[in-house]
Amino acid sequence: MKYPTAVSEHCFEEKRSRFITELLPANSEADIKNRISQLKTQHPKASHVCSAFRLNINDQVQEGFSDDGEPSGTAGMPMLKVIRHHQLINCAVLVTRYFGGIKLGMGGLQRAYGQACSNAIMEAQHQLNELKKTRYLTLSADFHQENSVRHLASQFNNSTIQIDYHARGLDIVISVEDDDYATIRERFIQQNFQLKSPD
Structure with missing residues (x-):
């Protein structure tokens, strides 16, 4: 596709x-x-x-x-x-x-x-x-971090983001092309986001 x-x-x-x-x-x-x-x-x-x-x-x-x-x-x-x-x-x-x-x-x-x-x-x-294979990165964040997450995800081709809001903050799932997965994962780690789906 x-x-x-x-x-x-x-x-x-x-x-x-x-x-x-x-x-x-x-x-x-x-x-x-x-x-x-x-x-x-x-x-x-x-x-x-x-x-x-x-x-x-x-x-x-x-x-x-x-x-x-x-x-x-x-x-x-x-x-x-x-x-x-x-x-x-x-x-x-x-x-x-x-x-x-x-x-x-x-x-x-x-x-x-x-x-x-x-x-x-x-x-x-x-x-x-060509649409490449995608992988999913799941993380937790505080409400004030939402814009940072969206900004970072927007820097990667064809990435999509789904956010679930709850009383403690945000649960975020990011779909990203397989080639970009390691890079975007490392950037979130560097910014001290709590990953919920580490390899």
């Missing part, structure tokens, strides 16, 4: 409707929803902002999609199928559509959204990296 390392954008027209496609890295549904809200603000006259995503959460693939008002099954699912076909993970594809006055029909919509997604992925081939 591969994942995008940067945001890329592609635009094409089908019977006067304009489809602006954004392929972006994503580690959570919250990130995706936030970006969709931003696009709707940036494109107030757009008819729809449809989406599809695939995430790797704790070694489990999570998928989702939205037709955002298009007829059911004509936008999000065709986009998700394209993402699956290209074996992408930790990404979302968002398609902003400006209606051009000509109805495309169910089949036409499915083809247009699928093509929009495929075009964006093909154009972004140079920004796709």
Whole structure:
């Protein structure tokens, strides 16, 4: 599987409707929803902002999609199928559509959204990296250390973080690429974090 390392954008027209496609890295549904809200603000006259995503959460693939008002099954699912076909993970594809006055029909919509997604992925081939094996680092921290943990984790490619809050502080699980595991583990030890899953 591969994942995008940067945001890329592609635009094409089908019977006067304009489809602006954004392929972006994503580690959570919250990130995706936030970006969709931003696009709707940036494109107030757009008819729809449809989406599809695939995430790797704790070694489990999570998928989702939205037709955002298009007829059911004509936008999000065709986009998700394209993402699956290209074996992408930790990404979302968002398609902003400006209606051009000509109805495309169910089949036409499915083809247009699928093509929009495929075009964006093909154009972004140079920004796709292979997803490497991940390992998990679990540690405990005080509430005031949360920002330090997030900052350190953000310095490593494709790392994700899950935090559980409790009365005594934080339990934190960090998913990191296998190649980076020893380095990030050593950095947490140097900063006197209490590791709960030492080798």
